[in-house]
Amino acid sequence: MVTLKDIANLCNVSVATVSRALNGQSDVNSNTAKRIRRLAQEMGYYPNAAARALKTNRSYNIGILYEDEIHHEYFSLLIDRIRTTAEQKGYDITFLSKSKQTAYYEHAKYRGLDGVIILQATFESPEVMQLAGSDLPCVAIDYQYTCCPCVISDHHSSIDQLVRHAYERGYRKIAFVHGQPGYITDQRVNGFYKTCCSLGLNVPEGYVQAAFYHEPQSNAEATKRLLALPDPPSCILYPDDYSCLGAFTQLEKAGLSIPDDIGIIGYDGIMLSTVIRPRLTTYKQDVQKKGEMAVVLLISQIEAPGVRPKDECVVVSGQLVPGGTLRPLPT
Amino acid sequence: MVTLKDIANLCNVSVATVSRALNGQSDVNSNTAKRIRRLAQEMGYYPNAAARALKTNRSYNIGILYEDEIHHEYFSLLIDRIRTTAEQKGYDITFLSKSKQTAYYEHAKYRGLDGVIILQATFESPEVMQLAGSDLPCVAIDYQYTCCPCVISDHHSSIDQLVRHAYERGYRKIAFVHGQPGYITDQRVNGFYKTCCSLGLNVPEGYVQAAFYHEPQSNAEATKRLLALPDPPSCILYPDDYSCLGAFTQLEKAGLSIPDDIGIIGYDGIMLSTVIRPRLTTYKQDVQKKGEMAVVLLISQIEAPGVRPKDECVVVSGQLVPGGTLRPLPT
DNA sequence: AAAAGAACTGTAAACGTTTGCAAGTCCATG
DNA sequence: CATGGACTTGCAAACGTTTACAGTTCTTTT
Numbered sequence A, B: 001m002v003t004l005k006d007i008a009n010l011c012n013v014s015v016a017t018v019s020r021a022l023n024g025q026s027d028v029n030s031n032t033a034k035r036i037r038r039l040a041q042e043m044g045y046y047p048n049a050a051a052r053a054l055k056t057n058r059s060y061n062i063g064i065l066y067e068d069e070i071h072h073e074y075f076s077l078l079i080d081r082i083r084t085t086a087e088q089k090g091y092d093i094t095f096l097s098k099s100k101q102t103a104y105y106e107h108a109k110y111r112g113l114d115g116v117i118i119l120q121a122t123f124e125s126p127e128v129m130q131l132a133g134s135d136l137p138c139v140a141i142d143y144q145y146t147c148c149p150c151v152i153s154d155h156h157s158s159i160d161q162l163v164r165h166a167y168e169r170g171y172r173k174i175a176f177v178h179g180q181p182g183y184i185t186d187q188r189v190n191g192f193y194k195t196c197c198s199l200g201l202n203v204p205e206g207y208v209q210a211a212f213y214h215e216p217q218s219n220a221e222a223t224k225r226l227l228a229l230p231d232p233p234s235c236i237l238y239p240d241d242y243s244c245l246g247a248f249t250q251l252e253k254a255g256l257s258i259p260d261d262i263g264i265i266g267y268d269g270i271m272l273s274t275v276i277r278p279r280l281t282t283y284k285q286d287v288q289k290k291g292e293m294a295v296v297l298l299i300s301q302i303e304a305p306g307v308r309p310k311d312e313c314v315v316v317s318g319q320l321v322p323g324g325t326l327r328p329l330p331t
Numbered sequence C: 001a002a003a004a005g006a007a008c009t010g011t012a013a014a015c016g017t018t019t020g021c022a023a024g025t026c027c028a029t030g
Numbered sequence D: 001c002a003t004g005g006a007c008t009t010g011c012a013a014a015c016g017t018t019t020a021c022a023g024t025t026c027t028t029t030t
Helices: A004-011 A015-022 A030-043 A049-056 A073-088 A104-111 A126-132 A155-168 A183-198 A216-227 A244-253 A287-303 B004-011 B015-022 B030-043 B049-056 B073-088 B104-111 B126-132 B155-168 B183-198 B216-227 B244-253 B287-303
Strands: A061-066 A092-096 A115-120 A138-141 A150-153 A174-178 A208-210 A235-237 A263-265 A282-284 A313-316 A319-321 B061-066 B092-096 B115-120 B138-141 B150-153 B174-178 B208-210 B235-237 B263-265 B282-284 B313-316 B319-321
Touching: A004 A015, A004 A030, A015 A030, A049 B049, A061 A073, A061 A104, A061 A287, A073 A092, A073 A115, A073 A287, A073 B073, A092 A104, A104 A126, A115 A126, A115 A287, A126 A138, A138 A287, A150 A155, A150 A287, A155 A174, A155 A183, A155 A235, A155 A263, A155 A282, A155 A319, A174 A183, A174 A216, A183 A208, A208 A216, A216 A244, A244 A263, A287 A313, B004 B015, B004 B030, B015 B030, B061 B073, B061 B104, B061 B287, B073 B092, B073 B115, B073 B287, B092 B104, B104 B126, B115 B126, B115 B287, B126 B138, B138 B287, B150 B155, B150 B287, B155 B174, B155 B183, B155 B235, B155 B263, B155 B282, B155 B319, B174 B183, B174 B216, B183 B208, B208 B216, B216 B244, B244 B263, B287 B313
Parallel strands: A061 A092, A061 A115, A115 A138, A138 A150, A150 A313, A174 A208, A174 A235, A235 A263, B061 B092, B061 B115, B115 B138, B138 B150, B150 B313, B174 B208, B174 B235, B235 B263
Antiparallel strands: A092 B092, A282 A319, B282 B319
């Protein structure tokens, strides 16, 4: 391994000078600097992250908290985006885990992480709250803490748009199947009721059904329950695109045709929604932006602590993607 | 931050003793050790990974090389499994990237990674080969280097099983759509020809078509080309489950019904294959095992260098999953 | 009772950086 | 020609560990 010392010896300068030259400090003669940099290059020098971190208390490494083992394309995309954005800014990504012995916070401290993005977790659990409320810079995605900034989707408005979209296309009996309770679900359910109300739509008992995210089976069952109602809906919103697969099979079994007998609406706008037939009407989240914003928010906290308010909340809007699972606009 | 020194002061012992006690070394009085450990616990001590890595040259951190931005459930699952297995063994996972400035190898060295799992990459590119051939412990997944161990699926035998499975169900005109060229594809195509040959099946010109992995569109086009042949196939194997979605729409457009007019076969056995109707006949890879083996192979290299041969190759078998996209066995 | 070993603990160097401080050289200013 | 500043460089300490070596005490062996 080539160290600063080796370069210093060959250049007949001190380690300090080499360090300064390689870090682009201005207070070193430009010729010397050039010579040092050239030699470093030739010798195949690269710094030692551990030594640097030890000395500076900065690791240029950020953690991702991701608890579940659900394999949602949305999360893959998000992680990927976070990774590439972070890399561009000179940071690496390490997964943050909670082993039996160490809590998240300790683990992050142990690794010397500069900050953590809380991507997917039981947000209200003690370990996660400890982390979010700690001195470590954090950013939450799709959950709102008072103690750290967050990036959230426009859950409220997106549902509003979807419901109105269905309404314009003549659907009046609109039902909503939601995922497991939590911040996101609450937002969406609220949005649903509010919009129905403002459109003068009645939401009969049983029109709001519980299922799980990313699980066609439970959504198929919710669909079954909806169809068994005395006055079944003519349009159903689902928690995500993938879950619509359960709806498709269930509706087919019931002999209902999409979109004439019943309209269905997904959420997320993952690739799947564009390749199934009919193409799914859905709401495409701007995953790219969410990932980028999370990184930006985190790094700005890391590099300029105190500049941003702890409760800053960036709302990232998505876009309604019309598909073939709703009737076209009446002419 | 609590350091060894702090504990040493409070316990009236030297830093060395504290270090030994906390590392469970035997040569420290058990009472002293107990006292030290208790106090360390109370004070909320956790070691400093950077300092430790600097001194020992071990980071307990392994890298994952993952170039593409394709979001395949298979890769999510694999990464997840690698992560959990590694964590169990006390290692963390960091993504390895290649920025403009540093190659993979340098990046890995810079971060002091103990080893790297090459998950998805342009295996033959100079940067990746440099890494694989270096002093750094590496394990490749689904590619065979001579310079580092690997974990691969039974691509050859799986295709054999699938073709025979179709054959038994009366299909005789079997075609194969494959993904982009490379190690995996080569293995599978070889397997296909070999099995057809041994079954006495003719493989007419055009029965082997090129498409891309995880891309319904190109697979739809390949399907179209197959159907336009003078003697079109009665059964088609696709590169993966997801790509079959393209086949479904294309076949529907052509007015062919599955599985009576035409049989189709996927690959991977991701969740999708179980929720589409008809349920897909496919080959389920043992992702769990692949992930685990990769970690095991890597860690054994890290912890006992030279014990395993550099060209060790673990083949992980999957399992054929019969579905409804092939006719049942003739009675 | 002396010698030898076992058990325990401390000293100090080392890992590769960064950085505050001081010192040196050189040039322009007065 | 003395003074002061700009520019460049080196010295040395520090970051938090681990570990070889040596020293001390205590027990066992002869």
